[in-house]
Amino acid sequence: MDVVSPELNSLLPDEIMDTEAIEDVPHSESDGTAVQSQASQDTSVPMETDAPMQSENLSICSKVPSIEHTQTLTSSKAADSMLTISSGNEPSVSVSTSSTLLSLKSTLSTSTATTKTTDSVTGTTVSTGGLQKHATQFAFSAANHQIILNKVASSQATEAVKSAGTPPQIIKQEGQKLLVTAIGKSGQPIFFQLPHTGSKPGVSQTAGNTKSPTPQFKVVTIGERTELKPVMASSGNQVTTLQAQQLKTVQIPKKTPASSAAPIKFIITKTVNSKGLSPQMPVSPVIQGRVLTQSSPVMTPKTITLSEPHNTNMQSISGKKIAISPLKTPSKVTVVSVASPPSSASQKSVALPVGVALGQQILAVQQSTPGSPIKVATSQTTAQNIKSVPVGGVGGSQYKTIIPLSTQPNVQQIQVPGNRFHYVRLVTATTASSTGQLSGPNTSSVQTGKPVMVGTGAVRMSVPVVSAQAIKQVVPKPLPSAAQVVTTAQTQQRLIMPATPLPQIQPGFTSLPPGTVLAPAPGGSSVGYTVVPAQYVTQLQQPFATLASSSSFPASGAIQTQAKLPLNGVSAAETTSRPRKPCNCTKSQCLKLYCDCFANGEFCNNCNCNNCFNNLEHETERLKAIKTCLDRNPEAFKPKIGKGKEGESDRRHSKGCNCKRSGCLKNYCECYEAKIMCSSICKCIGCKNFEESPERKTLMHLADAAEVRVQQQTAAKTKLSSQISDLLMRTMPVVSSGGGRLPFTFVTKEVLEATCECLLEQAKKAEQSRQPQAEAERMILEEFGHCLMSIISSAGKAKADCASINC
DNA sequence: GAGTTTGAAACT
DNA sequence: CAGTTTCAAACTC
Structure with missing residues (x-):
């Protein structure tokens, strides 16, 4: 549910x-x-x-x-x-x-x-x-x-x-x-x-x-x-x-x-x-x-x-x-x-x-x-x-x-x-x-009272929000040194959330960003809450709807374990993997909407930001920032891409863009970035991001072509790699079997020089004897044949010797 | 990777 | 609300 x-x-x-x-x-x-x-x-x-x-x-x-x-x-x-x-x-x-x-x-x-x-x-x-x-x-x-x-x-x-x-x-x-x-x-x-x-x-x-x-x-x-x-x-x-x-x-x-x-x-x-x-x-x-x-x-x-x-x-x-x-x-x-x-x-x-x-x-x-x-x-x-x-x-x-x-x-x-x-x-x-049993063979009904999730599986399973302490323990980036995460083959990290009382911020909870969950701080029923981004759950890779308990929640940093129980027929890795661009914020402390992580209601994780406050360690600041943003714009955390008006495209930017120089054909434009066309509410100048725009069509065409090209290249690489592997697999048995080496491996520089000397010597011999050119060539070729036979013979002998040694 | 461009967010 | 500044991502070289 x-x-x-x-x-x-x-x-x-x-x-x-x-x-x-x-x-x-x-x-x-x-x-x-x-x-x-x-x-x-x-x-x-x-x-x-x-x-x-x-x-x-x-x-x-x-x-x-x-x-x-x-x-x-x-x-x-x-x-x-x-x-x-x-x-x-x-x-x-x-x-x-x-x-x-x-x-x-x-x-x-x-x-x-x-x-x-x-x-x-x-x-x-x-x-x-x-x-x-x-x-x-x-x-x-x-x-x-x-x-x-x-x-x-x-x-x-x-x-x-x-x-x-x-x-x-x-x-x-x-x-x-x-x-x-x-x-x-x-x-x-x-x-x-x-x-x-x-x-x-x-x-x-x-x-x-x-x-x-x-x-x-x-x-x-x-x-x-x-x-x-x-x-x-x-x-x-x-x-x-x-x-x-x-x-x-x-x-x-x-x-x-x-x-x-x-x-x-x-x-x-x-x-x-x-x-x-x-x-x-x-x-x-x-x-x-x-x-x-x-x-x-x-x-x-x-x-x-x-x-x-x-x-x-x-x-x-x-x-x-x-x-x-x-x-x-x-x-x-x-x-x-x-x-x-x-x-x-x-x-x-x-x-x-x-x-x-x-x-x-x-x-x-x-x-x-x-x-x-x-x-x-x-x-x-x-x-x-x-x-x-x-x-x-x-x-x-x-x-x-x-x-x-x-x-x-x-x-x-x-x-x-x-x-x-x-x-x-x-x-x-x-x-x-x-x-987790969606693929089950049966039936036509869903139990009453059960949450129904119909769709392509985009709905991700989740993890229970555990105590604040538990969450805090696994805060990815700001993880305190004292934090401990002990996992076994089937254990799961747990979140330890801070028990920071935040009563002064609680009024702001009335409009938390989506993807945020309030988790109670341990130690009392009215202590405080921790805002937990939804994404944070997956960051912790807890795709299980299980709740674990610990024996010591107090700030002692209890080790929490969580059993893995794949849900929805999806493995833990599959469930938890959700690529997200790391932010690079340097001045905003990741507490402003400049930060995509923050704007998405997510904790920073594996980001490149500096002085990041978008984590549980700075929950107080974070909550204040959230409240500030909501005060400024109650819809600050709403998705920008929502439904359009009747008759319009299903998806459109809620506020519209204000592009001036990009023509709305670069990712600077939020509409273009969202792969939607600009709408009437956009205030862009020189917009080229509309249905009939030739620039847009060209761009899309180029993008498609590039994508096709990439796919082809990838396929070619894959095929080539496969062929190489196949070839190696074919040759390996020859080389490895019997521990011998191919004859050509004996054609070293010295052997080659010796062979050439033999051929030259044969040529001199024919010249000195004033043999006709045809005869001279025949003599040289014969000598070359002898040389090859010698090489092959030597290779065979060496192989036999090697085999005898191995035995 | 450094520098530039861009536009949203934040600020006044 | 408009103008300006700040900011980080997108982009270019």
Whole structure:
């Protein structure tokens, strides 16, 4: 799910802000997508943070008739994290984790066979046994570093939990349950109850209901994060087989005690098997897991990923849109299933954004010191409007799901085709995971409540915004010496953002540049924010919608690791690679719009600038500069190339150029640079950048010709290189085989001179004997033949000698 | 790579 | 709002 704060929405380009495709859904049908913490009164709660929380309890309730379901959960252990999500009819997700180091890889297939997977590193075992297609629940338990994923009756699960001595937080979600209890160190089991039944609210699901709707989304983040993860849920009656395609993700970044325990990251994604698409086929969940990270012995962050492949065919959702109301009602989140046919319009998805608000409503996420459990309860009153709008006018339309920033803890970068700007969407793990399965073979629908991204893939996946400290650690250029980045083969750098309180600048947040994300500073709910450019996310190469926790967020410079989990079918490198010209600013400190990096809402990275302040180390100055620019021009950070008026070209410069000498046919001209023609709003002099301009045509023709020439040259080079390589490959065997050398290699200078002397001597001999010219030539040629034979003979002999030596 | 040109941004 | 200055990218040599 894409998230853009209401404030940022106002800054988004027209493409994004286009609300034509918005399908607004009445709030009454949103099934309680709102999520609000009890402490939501604190509007300054950071949107997201990886603050050094040792524990947290989250309760997200959707479709709760009354506040009674909104509870503040209390964790008895400092290291425990608990998140409870419940929707109206008691569908719920409850996750509680301890500091147990855990790596899990499991797969819950549709078959009844028992699957047991043991992680080779941690020995964590996940087994799924006796899974019945009709079973409504399975218990996912972990004890002593062992997670057992079983499909059990709800009662069994409850008993198991009780036996484990850890009262689980059970959130019933219509048609499914997800219950996770504390893992680990005390042997508490983890239970994931994922009932499939479409039973009525409050009714425990029973096995055998094969037609029950599949579990809805799940994004559960547990750990020491202060922000709450958005949870996508749907009401039971509206769950259809199409929704079975929903990807379900549960992220449980678990922060262990700072001493030696490693943070735990749970990433649980669940997607119904494609076979479940068939109405006749019972839908069975598939859970896949993998160990995402392994880090240093001191800190051993481990990630449990339970994922169910999501086989959503994005093609099928073309033309469908997730309607999200943009800014009108920021406190409302409505996710409309756009994939399903109108006939199945009954589908509803409930977005339960658990994300931390950015200076807005949303949950109050309290951060406690290590050892002090945090209690966070959220209600659904702060549902955010979400919209999906077509963006980009090139290469087909794309849709972006935008919801207020406040509801999403994760960011997802949006790249609009033809647009230099890069936007950050706050996305849930569910979103990220779902997009990762775009190529899936199935179906015609998109789960409700899921973000829909249709397009050519220009929409980039993102990385979660982590705590300010985390971001700061990996600030590319201004990286402080104390910063540490430790990565392993599967670890990921994390951002450490500064905790600089910036309350005085917060008013300016109402109009941040696009591509900027506010991240809360750790240590408090109202401390400050860090503006994180969208591009910065990719700079850090964190194309994963996973949230990691760390054991020590305090300024100690904790090492952060992030597991790599390719999303959207794109590898990390592919996802993160986005070429950008480095700036060369020398006087502006990269805090003025002269700097392209700054103008694009990006941090400078690998630039050639001097005295750069466009980084996290100078966040205060940067924010001030942003505010200054916005004061001067509220649209300063809007893309200059936007939609034109009716009947005009889709793309045109928003302000028009003012060229005087370039004829608008050089890159000095912003219109020309953007490969668009000047429009009526341009104030250029001597403009030649119009449709019928012969100069422009000539220039374009030359440019095309040059491009063709370059391509041809490249092809020629490639071909030549290939031929050379081929030739070498042919000759190499001759040379290398037997260790011999070709005869001609024996024709050295000395041999040549000797041969010539022989030939001359033969010529003298013929002359002295007064032989006819023909005879003389014959004698010389014969001598030449003798010489060649000698050379060949010598070569052969040397080869034989060499071979004998080698033997 | 240094110097020049250019036009947007910033400033007055 | 207009004129001027500043700035960095584009361009030229």
